[in-house]
Amino acid sequence: xxxxxxxxIVAIDDLRILTGFDIEPAVADAEDITAALAKLKASDEQVSxxxxxxxxxxxxxxxxxxxxxxxxxxxxxxxxxxxxxxxxRAADEGASDIHFEPQAKxxxxxFRHDGVLHETLTIPKRLQAGVTSRLKIMADLDxxxxxxxxxxxxxLTVGGRxxxxxxxxxxxxxxxxxxxxxxxxxxxxxxxxxxxxxxxxLTRYRRSFTKPYGAVLVTGPTGSGKSTTxxxxxxxxxxxxxxxxxxxxxxxxxxxxxNQVQIxxxxxxxxxxxxxxLSCVATPIxx
Numbered sequence: 001x002x003x004x005x006x007x008x009i010v011a012i013d014d015l016r017i018l019t020g021f022d023i024e025p026a027v028a029d030a031e032d033i034t035a036a037l038a039k040l041k042a043s044d045e046q047v048s049x050x051x052x053x054x055x056x057x058x059x060x061x062x063x064x065x066x067x068x069x070x071x072x073x074x075x076x077x078x079x080x081x082x083x084x085x086x087x088x089r090a091a092d093e094g095a096s097d098i099h100f101e102p103q104a105k106x107x108x109x110x111f112r113h114d115g116v117l118h119e120t121l122t123i124p125k126r127l128q129a130g131v132t133s134r135l136k137i138m139a140d141l142d143x144x145x146x147x148x149x150x151x152x153x154x155x156l157t158v159g160g161r162x163x164x165x166x167x168x169x170x171x172x173x174x175x176x177x178x179x180x181x182x183x184x185x186x187x188x189x190x191x192x193x194x195x196x197x198x199x200x201x202l203t204r205y206r207r208s209f210t211k212p213y214g215a216v217l218v219t220g221p222t223g224s225g226k227s228t229t230x231x232x233x234x235x236x237x238x239x240x241x242x243x244x245x246x247x248x249x250x251x252x253x254x255x256x257x258x259n260q261v262q263i264x265x266x267x268x269x270x271x272x273x274x275x276x277x278l279s280c281v282a283t284p285i286x287x
Contacts, residue, residue: 002028002036082127083134087165087180089120091158096182096223100135102128102175115223128175135178139167146176151250154180161185166250183252192232195225209233227252234258 001015006025015023090098090111097112100123107123123131133143139152154165164183169176192202208216218226231253238244238257249263 002026002033004028004030004033079127079130079134082123083131083138086121087156088158090180090182091156091161091163091184094184098178098180098182100131100178100180102132102172102177104174107131107175112223115221132169132176132178135167135180136169136176139165139169141167141169147171164253166252181252185253190228190232192229192236195229195232209237231255 001012001023003011003025004027005011006027012023012025086098086109093111093113095111095113096115097117099108099110099112099117101108101110106125107128109120109123110117111120112118136143136150136152138154141150141152148171150169152167152169154167156163156165162185164185166181166183168179168181170179171177192205197205205216208214218229220226234244234246234255238255240257243259244257245259245261247261247263251260251262254260
């Protein structure tokens, strides 16, 4: 039990009686405890506000009339408040991804921090259709199409910070799973020194990417900082005397002075013209 005053024996005894468990106290800052409780309360209130809404139990059972109801519901203030609250919380906590995962009896919401997913809250099954449709409308996706994957983007400002969100919808047996990648534009301007490199590793990396030719391979799991590292590197290389072309899938951040190319897998050919004079090509690779 996190406590600001772990020597409070009376509180520990009360908790032991209420829960029936042995209590092991741990020291925590009072402000941190208050902030954590406020976040939990806010999430519970956002979900509770929706419990009286009339939504279909599953999207698969919704017909044309129900689809019109869903569109009306997602335009209503309560659903907007719930979705915006989740997106704002993820941005405030520095999450790199949000997963809206439909389950048999509920929708699970998980945030990814430092490459690891953490369960954040659960949304009742009756609200799943409204939340899913609201997210798809924000990303300019087709809410009537639920059989094929879709991709889109959302642009928001959270606390004065511009946040780009890349949205992917994937049909599952329990409904559509929505995954959102949060792209904080302020992270692009991070210095390499702020990314946690060991001093000798940063020195070797600088020596590598400043060479006139060669290749640097940046790999790692989701959320490990591949794109952030490459964009931070491009900020250093981006000078007026260089021609820089990137080949990306997708283009996550827009950088001034750099020619960024979106790969088109359906095109069947390289997006670069023959004989291109490339000073730098950057392509993040997920492993």
